Amino acid sequence: MLIKSQLISELGKHFPHLPEKDIALAVNHIIEHMSNTLSQGGRIEIRGFGSFNLHFRPPRRAHNPKTGEKLVTNPKYAVHFKPGKELRDKVNANRHIPIEPMTQEEMEDETE
Numbered sequence: 001m002l003i004k005s006q007l008i009s010e011l012g013k014h015f016p017h018l019p020e021k022d023i024a025l026a027v028n029h030i031i032e033h034m035s036n037t038l039s040q041g042g043r044i045e046i047r048g049f050g051s052f053n054l055h056f057r058p059p060r061r062a063h064n065p066k067t068g069e070k071l072v073t074n075p076k077y078a079v080h081f082k083p084g085k086e087l088r089d090k091v092n093a094n095r096h097i098p099i100e101p102m103t104q105e106e107m108e109d110e111t112e
Contacts, residue, residue: 004031038079050083
């Protein structure tokens with residue numbers, strides 16, 4: 001996991017001539033601009049990294065697990081990230097945990 005303060009610190013190491021205060025200001029401005037773009041229904045594309053856009057989630061029937069009360073959720077938008085090819089390739093090339101194929105029983109459990 002990488003948190004914002006770690007990102008700022010890492011950027012400070014790569015750009016020692018910039019004050020950390022300026023780097024923090026730039027990172028906060030980028031995040032704010034991305035948030036504003038998405039909240040206005042826009043799309044963000046960063047070549048080689050991926051794209052962010054909104055997916056509409058219609059209302060659906062649900063229940064409160066504590067009380068069992070049935071309810072209908074409100075419609076909403078959710079932020080969706082689609083990684084770019086370069087990012088997918090880099091992530092897959094650096095994975096050291098072998099991916100084990102699913103057993104027939106696991107596949108059947110997922111379809112239920």
